Amino acid sequence: MKNQILELLKNKDYISIKRIFDDINEVDIAETLEELDKNKLLIVFRLLQKDKAVEVFTYLTTVKQEEIVVSATDKEIKHLVNELYFDDMIDLLEEIPANIVKRILSNVKEEERELVNQFLNYPEYSAGSLMTIEYVDLKRNITVKEALEGIRKTGIEKETIYTCYIIDANRRLEGIVSLRELVINNEDNKIEDIMTQDFIYVNTLDDQEEIAQKFKKYDLLAIPVVDKENRLVGIITFDDIMDVIDEENTEDFYKMAAMTPTDDEYLNSNTLQLAKHRVIWLLFLMVSATFTGYIIKNFENALSSVIVLAMFIPLLMDTGGNAGAQSATLIIRGLALDTVKVKDYFKVIMKELRVSIIVGTMLGSINFVRIMIFDKVEYKIALTVSITLFLTIIIAKVVGGILPLLARKFKLDPAIMASPLITTIVDALALVIYFSLATTILGL
């Protein structure tokens, strides 16, 4: 597709480009535009049918959106601003440089400008920063027929019409009704008789992770957002929540790999940003690993009299770290999906104990046999290594299982208790056990 468009651009065959894009989904158009350089992007974007252009715009990355806005005429910006859904406009304003924000705001209708500024002030990741104002509101005493007629007239400008919100004279939210119920019910029924009053809602300052949990738990299409006085101020739709779910998972992945979380896409991040997000944790973990080193130094005499002991250090450290990471990941994920709770700590400990005894016994025995066959060391060394392995796996799994629960208990993010941190802790414990056992069993 990209090559076809480039070819047509070279021949200035703009009519064919127009015709091609008329038949194509706006998401796919955006994907093609994403690959064009700035000048070509602008030419093609201006060829799009006006309303479709706005939809395509919402699917572009910020980088490309900015390129378009910077070069757009005031007339084009006015059209864009009028046609964008409110939440998409806020997203745009949050991402672009201040001088362009100013230019866009000067094209926003005066009565809306205050609202824009209010929305820009909601904290990042809050319900306020996710919501949009294009929803259908109804009064409780109208009939289904009147409601449907109202929706027919204004529905085209709403982000969703599938959930409608019933508000009183002070805009306080009284109930919700789905378009499905409106369509299925008798035309003469009153809205107040068919609306649901035990609806799910969120407050403007609620965190996006909680909101995503509610969407998943209650299978919602949209959720109303109310202020402190219970007045309806906006709604959040499921498509934005799908993005939130991805963001929250990415955050966990990054934290679990010892990185500062960020929303920036990898290929669009510059080297210094990337380095900054990684170096702090690496430094912290490096210093922690130094202490593990001091344990070895402490047993220098034992080590130098049986130098072959050093050979098994990687095996003990790696297996301990991996065993702990497995347990930690299971618990961190269980906490994120709400299938494991802090109060389950006793069940977790018992489960990890039982699992680790089985796993430890298997790996310990296999290891003993392997050392005896291949490594030609005396059986006492094989025994030392295998018992250490067995104990390390048990400790790693219990520590790995319990640390994320402790983190949640103390209102920290369980994801920071993942592999890197647990590896560091388990490494130290494994080496203490190893050298203590060695000195005893080998009589050093």
Added chain:
Amino acid sequence: MKNQILELLKNKDYISIKRIFDDINEVDIAETLEELDKNKLLIVFRLLQKDKAVEVFTYLTTVKQEEIVVSATDKEIKHLVNELYFDDMIDLLEEIPANIVKRILSNVKEEERELVNQFLNYPEYSAGSLMTIEYVDLKRNITVKEALEGIRKTGIEKETIYTCYIIDANRRLEGIVSLRELVINNEDNKIEDIMTQDFIYVNTLDDQEEIAQKFKKYDLLAIPVVDKENRLVGIITFDDIMDVIDEENTEDFYKMAAMTPTDDEYLNSNTLQLAKHRVIWLLFLMVSATFTGYIIKNFENALSSVIVLAMFIPLLMDTGGNAGAQSATLIIRGLALDTVKVKDYFKVIMKELRVSIIVGTMLGSINFVRIMIFDKVEYKIALTVSITLFLTIIIAKVVGGILPLLARKFKLDPAIMASPLITTIVDALALVIYFSLATTILGL
């Protein structure tokens, strides 16, 4: 809530329980039932209003669903089977023991039984196993008014009415139309004039991960599923896709922590299952770590003449592993979200090189200074350790960045190239560099 219900149960105050549950959302009822033991669960479940009971049932875990079905009368099963959405019934049948499946199937209407068996045969994680048959289909030559009348009559039994499917006489899918368009358009318009023909669809055997990608990319509420002849056989709705997104993320988390992925919830899994999912990868990685051990053995002479070298092994191994895990996680996540592609490999290598030179220089210098101040070893050792650290970080980051891309290229899951595997590879390389440098610099 749970305690209140238990109290009422003890007093046999069933009327109050009924009244409480009348006002509560089915998701929250299910959450409460989840905590009751089998006998109490059955009593309370039977107190629920019949239609609500079916909805509550779909939100219960398989364990509880099974407890109910096992003790239900034939009449109760018949009601359940008639009222459950088709995809929920298939989910149930896939999870419960064969003898109960038989009993349920004997209560399914004969004409549906063949369909059930067909659906049970779709591979797990395919579109076929996710779809439901309760959708709205329309003919192209009817009017909007006729369509809305049809929906009014049958809509209550459909899983969604917000997207309607236009099929020809052979059930081939010709277009889709949203309820929004039906409501907004003129009543006399023909469906064929307002339907979308460049709709997004999937095939019965498509993998759920691909389907989730399409939902996210195109912001879909539902997607049609067609067979090889392009006939519409079912639809998949967004709420099931939200679960798929969680499942796919969990799978990645598990693989990245060296575990066999599973859908089973942690607390509901028994010890042997858990041990099985963990021991295979641990064993594989343990054997790999043995080779790292042989590297140390190979340099036994160097090590025994300068025993203090052993002290820095944990620092080098841990930092290398962590640095590699960071890069691997970024790329694995980028591939999963489609923001990094295999063809970007050159950009990835260059980015990781630049980042690792910065990070490596910082950590290497800090480490050199720290060793000189605290460890009282000769500067040549500090130099050896710090250069090794610098080189290890560069190798770790480039290897960590490139292996997930290679995995994707060769149609493997990038997630297996995560921390544990990369740690093992990087450990070995780090030690080879370390001891080679040591023998040169220290002249061993």
